[in-house]
Every structure is written in C-alpha cells, then in structure tokens.
Amino acid sequence: MEGNSPSSDLLRKIREFTKSIVKDLNQGRSPLIFINRFRNYCSNLDANCSCSYDASKGQEILTLEKQCHAHRINVLLRVLLIVQQLLQENRHGSKRDIYYMHPSLFAEQLVVDRAINDICILLQCSRHNLNVVSVGKGLVMGWLRFLEAGRKFDCINNPNTVHHIPVLVEEVKDIVSVANYILVVEKESVFQRLANDQFCTRNRCIVITGRGYPDISTRRFLRLLIEKLSLPTYCLVDCDPYGFDILTTYRFGSMQMAYDAKFLRIPVIQWLGAFPSDVEKYSLPQQCLLPMTPEDKGKTEAMLLRCYLHREVPQWRSELELMLQKGVKFEIEALSVHSLSFLSEEYIPSKIQGELHL
Amino acid sequence: MEVSSVQKLCIELISAAFQRCRVAEDLCRLSVVLKSSDSSTVRISISDTGIGSCLEEFQDLKFSRRIFDAEKWDGLLLIRTTNIYDDKIYHYHLNLRESKSDRRLTQLPSNPKNGAKFSGSEVYLSIYENIAVLLAEVTHFFQKLLVLKIPNVGIELVTEEGDTPRSQCANVFLANECNPLAFSASNVERLKSGLQDYVLKHGNSLRRKCGSCFPSWEHLKVGSGIACSTGSHRTGRLLMETVIVISEIAETTPCLRSSSAKTEVVCLNDFSPCSIYQSSLTALTTIDWKSYGLVLGGVVDQGGYTVLEWENLPPNVHIDMVFHCYNEHEQIKWPPLRKKSQPGRNLIKKTVKLALDDLKEKHAGMLLSAHALKICSYAPDLARTIAGLIISSNDSEFQGECLSVLGLQSQDIGGKHVEAYIKEKIISVIEMNDRKPQRSKEATAFLFEDECLQDEEYDSGEYMFSSLDF
Numbered sequence: 086m087e088g089n090s091p092s093s094d095l096l097r098k099i100r101e102f103t104k105s106i107v108k109d110l111n112q113g114r115s116p117l118i119f120i121n122r123f124r125n126y127c128s129n130l131d132a133n134c135s136c137s138y139d140a141s142k143g144q145e146i147l148t149l150e151k152q153c154h155a156h157r158i159n160v161l162l163r164v165l166l167i168v169q170q171l172l173q174e175n176r177h178g179s180k181r182d183i184y185y186m187h188p189s190l191f192a193e194q195l196v197v198d199r200a201i202n203d204i205c206i207l208l209q210c211s212r213h214n215l216n217v218v219s220v221g222k223g224l225v226m227g228w229l230r231f232l233e234a235g236r237k238f239d240c241i242n243n244p245n246t247v248h249h250i251p252v253l254v255e256e257v258k259d260i261v262s263v264a265n266y267i268l269v270v271e272k273e274s275v276f277q278r279l280a281n282d283q284f285c286t287r288n289r290c291i292v293i294t295g296r297g298y299p300d301i302s303t304r305r306f307l308r309l310l311i312e313k314l315s316l317p318t319y320c321l322v323d324c325d326p327y328g329f330d331i332l333t334t335y336r337f338g339s340m341q342m343a344y345d346a347k348f349l350r351i352p353v354i355q356w357l358g359a360f361p362s363d364v365e366k367y368s369l370p371q372q373c374l375l376p377m378t379p380e381d382k383g384k385t386e387a388m389l390l391r392c393y394l395h396r397e398v399p400q401w402r403s404e405l406e407l408m409l410q411k412g413v414k415f416e417i418e419a420l421s422v423h424s425l426s427f428l429s430e431e432y433i434p435s436k437i438q439g440e441l442h443l
Numbered sequence: 444m445e446v447s448s449v450q451k452l453c454i455e456l457i458s459a460a461f462q463r464c465r466v467a468e469d470l471c472r473l474s475v476v477l478k479s480s481d482s483s484t485v486r487i488s489i490s491d492t493g494i495g496s497c498l499e500e501f502q503d504l505k506f507s508r509r510i511f512d513a514e515k516w517d518g519l520l521l522i523r524t525t526n527i528y529d530d531k532i533y534h535y536h537l538n539l540r541e542s543k544s545d546r547r548l549t550q551l552p553s554n555p556k557n558g559a560k561f562s563g564s565e566v567y568l569s570i571y572e573n574i575a576v577l578l579a580e581v582t583h584f585f586q587k588l589l590v591l592k593i594p595n596v597g598i599e600l601v602t603e604e605g606d607t608p609r610s611q612c613a614n615v616f617l618a619n620e621c622n623p624l625a626f627s628a629s630n631v632e633r634l635k636s637g638l639q640d641y642v643l644k645h646g647n648s649l650r651r652k653c654g655s656c657f658p659s660w661e662h663l664k665v666g667s668g669i670a671c672s673t674g675s676h677r678t679g680r681l682l683m684e685t686v687i688v689i690s691e692i693a694e695t696t697p698c699l700r701s702s703s704a705k706t707e708v709v710c711l712n713d714f715s716p717c718s719i720y721q722s723s724l725t726a727l728t729t730i731d732w733k734s735y736g737l738v739l740g741g742v743v744d745q746g747g748y749t750v751l752e753w754e755n756l757p758p759n760v761h762i763d764m765v766f767h768c769y770n771e772h773e774q775i776k777w778p779p780l781r782k783k784s785q786p787g788r789n790l791i792k793k794t795v796k797l798a799l800d801d802l803k804e805k806h807a808g809m810l811l812s813a814h815a816l817k818i819c820s821y822a823p824d825l826a827r828t829i830a831g832l833i834i835s836s837n838d839s840e841f842q843g844e845c846l847s848v849l850g851l852q853s854q855d856i857g858g859k860h861v862e863a864y865i866k867e868k869i870i871s872v873i874e875m876n877d878r879k880p881q882r883s884k885e886a887t888a889f890l891f892e893d894e895c896l897q898d899e900e901y902d903s904g905e906y907m908f909s910s911l912d913f
Contacts, residue, residue, distance in 0.1 A: 100841045103832040107845050110829075110868040113875055149869070150876050152814065155821040162828040166835065173837050190824070 091214055092172045098208045099169050118147040118158060120203050123343035125350075128390035136392055141206075141344070157200075163187055164200040171216040177253070179220055198341075206344045212301055213255065223250035223303030224276055227291035228264040229310075233257050244285035247276070250293070254305040260313045265289045266437065267310060269354065271297070271322040271331050275417050275428070282429035291316070298331055298339075304349045307335075311353060319357035319442055321433070325377075325414035326384040329405055332356055337393050355442040356401055358432070359417055361408040367432065373419035377412050385409045400443045447507045449515045449570045450580045456489050456566050457581065458715040459500055459778070461588065463493030463564065464596040465714060466777045475581060476601045479574040487577075490565035493596075493777075495526035498548065500778050501537055501566075511540055515571045524564035531555050578602055585616045586647035587716035590709055590765055592618045592637030594626050621651055630767070630774070631684045635665050638686045638765045641709070645698070656696045664689045664806050668797025671771070672790055679772030683786045685794035687802060688763045689809070704740075704756055708749040711767040713783050714774070718747035720766065726791035727751060735799050735810040764798075766791065803878045807871060815877035819870055826866035833861060 109116040121141030127134050135142075147154040147161075164183060171178050184197045191197050205212055225248050229240045233251040240248055241263070251257055268290050270276050276294040279285070285292060291310065295303040311318055320335055322328030336354045338346030364374065377385070385405060388394070394402040408414065420428050436442060446452045457475055464471035469492075476488040501520055511518060518540025525532040534551035541547045570577075578600075585598055598616035621644070624636045642663060643652035657663070665688050672681040692698075708727075710717050720726075727742045727749065740752035756762070768786040773779045803810045811819070833845045834856060842856055849864055 096838075099832070100836060100838060103829065103836075104841070104845060104848070106829060107833070107848050107865070110865060110872060111848050111850075113868075113872060115872050115876060149818060149873055152817050155818045155825070159821050159824050159828070162825065162832065166828050166831045169832060170835060173835075 091210075092175070092216070095208055095210060095214060096169065096172050099165060099172075102165075102207065115149040116158070118161070118207070120145045120147065121206050121344065123206070123346070125338050125340060125343040125346045126391040126393045128387075129392055130390060130395050134392045134396075157203075160191060160196055160200045161203050163190060164197060165204055168204060168215045168217065175216075177216045177218050179218055181220065183217065202342060202344065205342075211345050211348055212342075213253075213305070218252045219300045219302060221249055221252040221302050222296045222300055223293065223306065224248065224273065224296065225250050225291065225293050225306070226276075226280060227262075227285045228289055229260070229262045229291045231257050231260040240291075245280050245283050247280055250303050250306045252302050254302055254309060257306065257309060260310065262291060262310075262314050262316075263289060264291045264314070264316060267291045267293065267307070267314075267316050267318040268357070268433070269307065269318060269320040269335060270294045270417075271320075271328055272417070275321065278418075279429055282426050284429045284433075287429075288434065295331070295335075298334055301342075301349065304335065304351065308349070308351055311351065318351065318354045319437065320354050321357045321359070321417060323414070323416045324359040324361055324363065324408065325375075325416070326381050326388065326408075328359075329388065329401075329408075330384070332401075333388070333391070333394075336398075356398075356404075357436050357442045359415065359420070360404050360443070361411055361413075362404065364411070364413070364415070367420065367423075369415060369419060370422060373422050374413040374415050377409075377414050381414065382409065382412075398443070404443065446504060447509055449510065449513070449572055450577060452504075452506075452510065452516065452568075453487060453489075453570075453577065453581065454584050455504065456568075457584065458588075459496070460489050460491040460493065460564065460566070461593075461596060461598075462714060462777045463496060464491050465493070465593050466775055467493040467562070467595070469595065471596050473596055473598045474601065475599070476603070477574055477577060477581070478603045480605065483571050483573070484569060485572055485574050485577055486567070486569045488565060488567050490563065492561070492563040495529065495562045496522070496524045496564040496566075497778065498522075498535065498537075501539075502544075502547070504539065506539065516568070519568065521567040522564065525556065525562055527560060527562040529556065529562075530558075574602060574604060582614070584716055586641075587709055587711070589616055589618055589647050590634065590637040590641050590716075591711060591714055591767070592624060592633040592640070593714070594619045594624060594628075594633070616647075630769075631667050631669055631686070634684055634686045634765060634767055635667050638688050638709070638763060639663050639665060641765075642688050642690050642761070642763050653696075653698060656692045656698050657690070658693055662691045662693075664802055664809060666798040666800070666802030666805065668794035668799075668801060670790055670793040670797065672787065679770045681784055681786060681790065682769055682771050682774075683790045683794045684767045685791070685798045686765050687795070687798045689802065690761045690763065692759045692761060694759050704753050706751040706753070706762045706764055707745075708751065709763075709765040710749065711765065712785065713769045713779065714767075719744060719749050720768070720785050720791065722785065722788040723749050723766070723791055726788040727795070729788075730792055730795055734812045734814070735803070736812055736816060737810070764795075766794075800878070807874050811874060812877050815873050818873050822866050822869040822873070825869055826862050829865050830862035 106116040122143045122145055124136060124142050127136050147158050149155055149158070167178065167183050167186060180194065180197055180201060184191050184194050201212060201215065201217055204215065225240065226246060227240055227244050229238070231238050234253060234256040238248055238251070240246065270279070270292065271294070273294055273296045276292060279292055293303065293307055307318070310316070320332050322332045335351050338350040342349060363369070385408060389402065389405055389409070394405070417428065420432050423431070446455055457473075460473050464473050471492045473491045478486045501522065510516060518538055520537040520539065522535040522537060523532055531553040533553045536549040536551055538547050581600060585600065596618065600614040600616065602612045604610040618637070622636060622640055624633060628636070641647050643657050644650070645653055645656070665686065667684065667686045669682065669684050671683065708723065710720055710723070724742050724744060732739045738754040740754045743750050743752065751764075753762070770784065799810055833842055836842055843853060846853060846855060846861070849861070851860060851864060855861060
C-alpha cells in the first residue's frame with residue numbers, strides 16, 4: 086500500500102495528469118499541457134529585473150495543434166510512463182537507462198533530459214523525486230565521514246583517498262567532519278594533483294570536484310555538507326569562460342534546471358580563483374596564456390549580461406570583464422610553471438589565508 | 444459574347460429556349476429536333492413551352508464575321524412565338540446576314556389561338572454541318588445543363604437521318620429523373636444534387652447511376668460554398684456557388700473511367716453551361732490546396748475547359764467540381780437586362796474554400812491538411828502511452844475512473860480496447876482542430892507564436908553551455 090510518502094504524492098499527481106488528458110480527449114478537446122518556464126537570470130541590466138528562484142516566467146502550452154508539440158507530448162508521456170513504473174516499484178533509473186528504453190523515439194539524450202525537466206516542472210518536484218538518478222560523476226576526499234544507505238564512507242582515515250559522491254544523496258546520513266573549509270575544484274586533473282600532493286593531510290578541508298559541469302548529485306551533496314557543517318566553501322576554476330560558467334552553475338544553478346535552482350544553487354560559494362588578475366600577481370609567463378577564441382569572447386559577452394552577476398557578485402563580473410579586455414585565458418595547471426606543487430603549497434593556502442577570494 | 448460558329452449559334456438558341464422554360468413557373472418541355480436529309484444539311488427546330496420570346500433576343504445576337512464567311516448558314520431564322528396573354532401566334536422571318544437593320548425582320552401572317560391559353564416558341568434554322576458533330580455538341584451541352592437540376596423542364600433531343608421515320612432517335616434529359624428534388628429547393632441544393640447525379644451517371648452520359656462504380660450513395664461526399672460580390676442594390680450582387688463532390692469508385696469496377704488524377708470543372712454562368720471563367724485559372728492556382736491535403740499538379744485550359752491535375756489522389760478517388768455564377772436580380776428574368784458578368788478571382792477562391800471547408804466539416808478525416816496528417820502519425824504512439832499510464836497503474840480505482848470517463852467497461856482494461864479507443868479520440872481531436880477555420884487557427888498560432896522559436900532557443904546558443912546537467 087502506498088503511504089503518504091513523496092512518491093505516493095507524485096504518483097497521485099501523475100494519475101491526475103493522465104486523467105485530465107483522458108477527459109480532454111473524451112470531450113473532443115486537445116489536451117493543454119501547461120509548462121511553466123523558469124529563468125534564473127535575464128539580460129536586463131538597467132532596470133530591476135524580476136528574476137527569482139521561485140516564480141515562473143511565463144508558460145508554454147503544449148497542444149496537439151503543432152507537430153513539434155505533438156512530438157514533445159509523445160516524449161513527455163513516454164518518460165512519464167517510465168517514471169510511474171519506477172515510482173510504483175520503488176526502483177531507480179538513470180537518464181541514460183531511460184534513453185535506451187526507446188532510443189529511436191528519443192533520438193538523443195537531450196530530448197530525454199528535457200522531458201524529465203518538463204515532468205519536474207509539471208509535477209513540481211526535483212529530479213531525484215522521480216527516482217531518476219545520474220551515474221554519478223562527482224568525487225570527494227578529505228576530513229569527512231558519512232553513511233549512505235548503511236554503507237560507511239570514512240574519508241578521515243585516509244583524507245587523500247578519492248571517493249565517488251553518492252548518487253542517492255537523500256540516503257546520506259550521519260555526516261561528521263573536522264574540516265575548516267570545503268574546496269570545490271572544476272577539474273578532475275586538479276583534484277588528482279591535490280590528492281597526489283597530499284593536500285588534505287596538510288590542510289583540514291574537504292575537496293570536491295564535479296568533473297566539469299557539476300551533476301545534480303554533486304551539487305545536492307555539496308549543499309547537504311554546507312547545510313550540516315556550515316563551512317566556508319571556495320571554488321577553483323580555470324580562468325576561461327567555461328570555468329566561469331561552471332562557477333556560476335554552482336552558485337546560481339543552470340538555466341536548464343532553473344525550475345529547481347532554489348534547491349540546487351549554493352549562494353555561499355566563493356570564488357577562489359583563478360582570476361584574470363592572477364596573471365600579474367603570480368607572474369604567469371606569456372607562454373602560459375592562451376588567446377581567447379571568438380567563441381570564448383561571444384560566450385563571455387553573453388555572460389556579462391546575466392543579471393545575477395550585476396546584482397549579486399559585481400566583483401566576479403569585473404574580473405570577467407577584465408578577462409575579456411585582456412583577451413587571454415589560462416588553465417589552473419598553468420600555475421605549475423613555477424613548480425609542480427605550487428598550486429597546493431602556495432596558491433591555494435595563500436588565497437585562503439589572505440582571504441583573497443571573491 | 445460573340446457567336447463564332449454554327450454549333451455555338453445552336454447552343455445559344457437552345458440555351459435561350461431553356462431559359463424561357465426555366466423562368467416559366469409551369470412544367471415545360473424543350474424539344475430539339477435535328478433532321479438531315481443528306482450528309483451535309485441539318486434542319487434544326489428548337490421549340491419550347493416556356494414564356495414567349497421577344498425579338499430582341501435574336502436581334503441582339505452578336506456574330507463574328509467568321510460565321511458567315513464559313514458559308515455554313517444563310518443567316519435566316521424562322522421564329523414562331525406567343526405569350527400567354529397573346530391571342531395569336533406570331534411568325535417572323537429574320538435575316539441576320541442583312542446589314543441594314545430595318546430590312547432584317549419580316550413579319551409573316553400570324554395564326555389565331557382561338558381563345559386557347561398557352562405560350563411558347565419555335566425557332567427554325569438550317570445549317571450545313573455534319574449531324575453527328577452537332578449532335579455531340581448539343582448532347583454535351585444538355586449533360587452539363589442537367590447539373591443545374593432545374594426540375595420543371597423536360598428536354599428531348601430528336602434526330603432524324605434521311606426521310607425514313609425508322610431512323611428517328613430520341614433522347615430525353617430529365618433533371619429530376621433518378622434522384623428527385625422538391626421544386627422548392629434552392630439553387631445551391633439543386634446544384635449539389637445535380638452534380639451528384641452528374642458524377643453517378645458518369646457525366647450524365649447514362650440514364651441511371653452506374654451501379655458497378657457506385658454500389659451505394661455513401662461513396663459520394665458533397666460540399667458547397669456560396670459567396671457574393673459587393674454589387675450595388677441597383678445592379679444586383681453577383682452570386683457564386685461552388686459544389687465539390689468527392690467520390691470513391693468501387694475498386695473492382697469494370698468501368699474504364701477517365702483518370703482520377705484530373706478534375707474537369709463544370710462552369711455555369713447565368714443558368715447555362717459556359718466554357719471557362721477568365722479568372723478561374725489564377726484563382727485555382729492560388730488556392731492553398733495543401734491545407735486540404737491535396738497536391739495540385741497544375742491548372743490547364745483544355746480546349747476551353749478548366750482541368751485540374753492532382754498529384755496525390757488515390758486511383759479510386761475522384762474530385763468533381765461545378766461553378767455557377769449569376770446575378771441575384773436576373774435569376775427569375777428572361778431575357779437578361781444586363782450583360783453576363785463573370786466572377787472575380789477572389790469570389791471563386793472564396794467559394795472553393797468554403798466548399799472544401801464544408802466537406803471537411805461534414806466528413807471526419809476528409810481533406811486533412813498535410814500538417815494534420817503529420818500530427819496524426821503520432822496518434823498510435825500517444826494512445827499506447829496514455830493507455831500504458833492507465834493500465835500499468837497500481838491504482839484500480841484510478842483505472843476504473845479512466846475507463847468510465849472513456850465509457851468503457853472494467854473488463855476492457857486487459858485488451859487493446861483502451862488504446863484503440865484513445866487513438867480514435869486523438870485522431871478526432873486532430874481532425875477537429877484541422878477543421879477550424881483558418882483565421883481562428885492563425886489567431887491561436889499568433890498567441891503562442893514564439894513557442895517553437897523558443898524551443899530552438901532552448902536548445903542552442905548560450906544555454907547549451909549548461910546543458911550537461913547530468
């Protein structure tokens with residue numbers, strides 16, 4: 086029997102949704118599927134914009150009058166059918182699993198991702214509520230111990246050992262830590278560098294990487310740690326438009342999942358580096374700097390218009406502007422030009438101790 | 444219009460006789476007798492029991508020089524006519540070859556009616572023409588004339604070759620013969636019924652409907668459209684009626700009919716068949732046939748008749764079309780006060796679209812636009828998924844509710860009933876959307892105009908950078 090659990094609530098919503106479609110069809114009407122649209126930023130810098138994390142901005146109405154809508158409804162319902170089965174059987178499936186259930190219909194993973202987002206908006210829930218999980222690509226190490234579904238993750242025993250971030254974050258319990266801060270790094274290569282350098286032995290911290298754009302589990306896990314441990318959190322990304330975009334994804338959430346940004350964003354995260362202004366400060370030689378491509382410039386110009394930068398982190402925006410002015414970018418690894426362990430022994434400690442974060 | 448050949452002259456005279464019958468309120472007979480004593484001369488008698496004729500009808504006929512140059516007619520018409528209130532039958536001798544107008548007409552002695560009350564006319568002429576050629580022309584004219592389905596006129600066409608009475612051959616054309624219509628029916632109702640008869644009788648070449656092609660009446664689908672031009676009250680508005688019949692011929696028919704890929708448009712003007720409207724070619728080319736699922740190969744003028752060529756009609760489906768245009772003030776008068784006027788391009792387009800919309804409205808699934816057909820292709824998948832959401836639910840109460848909404852029984856849950864039923868419903872919704880007038884669809888589209896654009900935006904540009912939300 087279903088109890089009053091979140092999944093039974095979702096199943097009820099799915100049944101109501103199905104019933105409304107059946108009713109519409111029976112009355113000779115095209116079903117109208119209202120999907121709220123969310124934006125976590127706009128490009129309105131002059132006036133006070135109305136971007137918020139709770140309110141939707143307009144609606145899309147899917148009907149059977151347009152071919153592109155018919156296709157979207159078809160995909161949406163097909164994914165919904167899979168979700169209903171997952172919830173009823175209390176099983177979990179990945180987005181990739183779902184894709185491979187009807188690859189010819191879905192054509193590409195992006196189509197499934199979008200349908201899942203639409204379903205989350207329709208049912209007003211987060212993706213993990215649908216029992217849809219990702220394979221999990223985030224990594225963690227440092228002064229941390231927790232239980233996940235009864236399994237013990239004891240990082241404290243050996244703080245430089247790499248662990249995968251659990252996929253079912255809601256099952257993470259009993260978090261214990263003696264760390265002083267959390268360090269989020271963009272790339273796995275940097276994370277491995279820190280592991281090799283025994284960074285966590287010398288620094289009481291937890292290090293996390295989302296390996297590029299962070300997945301939901303990584304961001305939810307990070308939020309959970311911050312919520313439970315109240316630790317300052319720093320983010321280290323490449324000094325290029327992609328690194329900056331990844332930084333904003335941690336702090337503000339992504340546009341694709343703007344509907345869920347209030348549960349995914351991490352407002353306390355601070356930017357530790359690398360800043361365009363670090364070039365002079367850390368005397369990076371010219372050969373470590375790469376010229377920005379036209380694509381980089383276009384992306385940077387578009388990002389500069391994001392209202393949240395203007396409103397919430399004007400210093401971040403100034404650094405981004407500086408990057409565009411200089412027309413060069415560099416990777417974190419470029420800091421190794423001084424010495425292999427410069428990053429772990431000099432750069433990060435100096436930034437944290439000197440509070441040189443934004 | 445100028446009369447340019449003796450065949451056309453005969454048709455004009457027959458048409459006038461038909462109009463005199465048409466406007467008479469009583470049952471009338473129109474009789475055309477073609478007699479040939481040798482292979483080249485035909486004596487023609489056109490008699491009718493309609494309202495009497497007036498001489499202007501004949502005097503006002505305009506001839507091109509060619510008709511006299513061809514040496515096929517001496518220019519003489521012998522006319523006998525009487526109106527209902529006349530006490531005698533007038534005889535005239537009209538020589539239209541005479542260039543001086545005061546010498547054209549000679550009045551001959553008239554006959555008294557001796558108190559009898561009747562009206563009618565007879566026109567007699569003699570031409571040099573092959574009787575078979577003339578017969579074919581006149582028959583063709585009557586076959587088209589029947590599309591008007593004027594119920595009070597009976598037509599006979601008699602031919603006699605040589606002097607032997609056995610050579611006589613009579614053909615009768617009755618509008619109300621096989622599918623009778625009330626006398627009070629409106630012009631467009633008559634036209635609808637008339638075009639159906641025309642189709643069922645293979646262009647009125649048969650006396651009865653072709654049983655092998657059309658085993659039942661359901662094989663015909665009819666749509667009509669009426670529109671009028673904005674004429675002044677004084678001159679009267681131009682009314683345009685279009686009827687379209689879509690027929691499905693039995694696939695096993697032994698009949699060898701003309702190709703289904705072509706539609707000859709029957710054109711009628713002021714209650715008489717005509718060859719082609721000048722504006723019809725452009726009008727027909729510019730109609731958005733695709734929104735009715737039709738692919739037009741071309742519109743051609745085939746010997747004075749408009750022919751539409753289709754590219755995607757199934758071989759057993761045929762489209763027939765008739766246009767009729769007349770002045771609202773002139774429909775019960777003869778002879779007409781005004782010259783014939785032809786409908787403009789927009790009037791033709793409008794009525795054709797109305798007729799197509801009418802067909803769509805009445806017949807579910809018919810003339811679905813290419814767009815709707817594409818959406819329909821999603822119906823089986825959608826139905827399977829929606830049925831799946833119901834059937835795979837572990838809540839039997841919910842299943843029961845859905846079934847009762849659909850009007851199905853609880854035992855239907857197992858089979859393919861639910862899916863089939865939902866599919867039917869989806870298709871009917873798509874068809875209904877497609878039947879909505881174009882204007883309201885455009886308005887709806889405008890309200891959410893940028894939706895599909897937003898879709899593209901969603902998948903491209905800056906947002907792509909954060910698309911890796913695994």
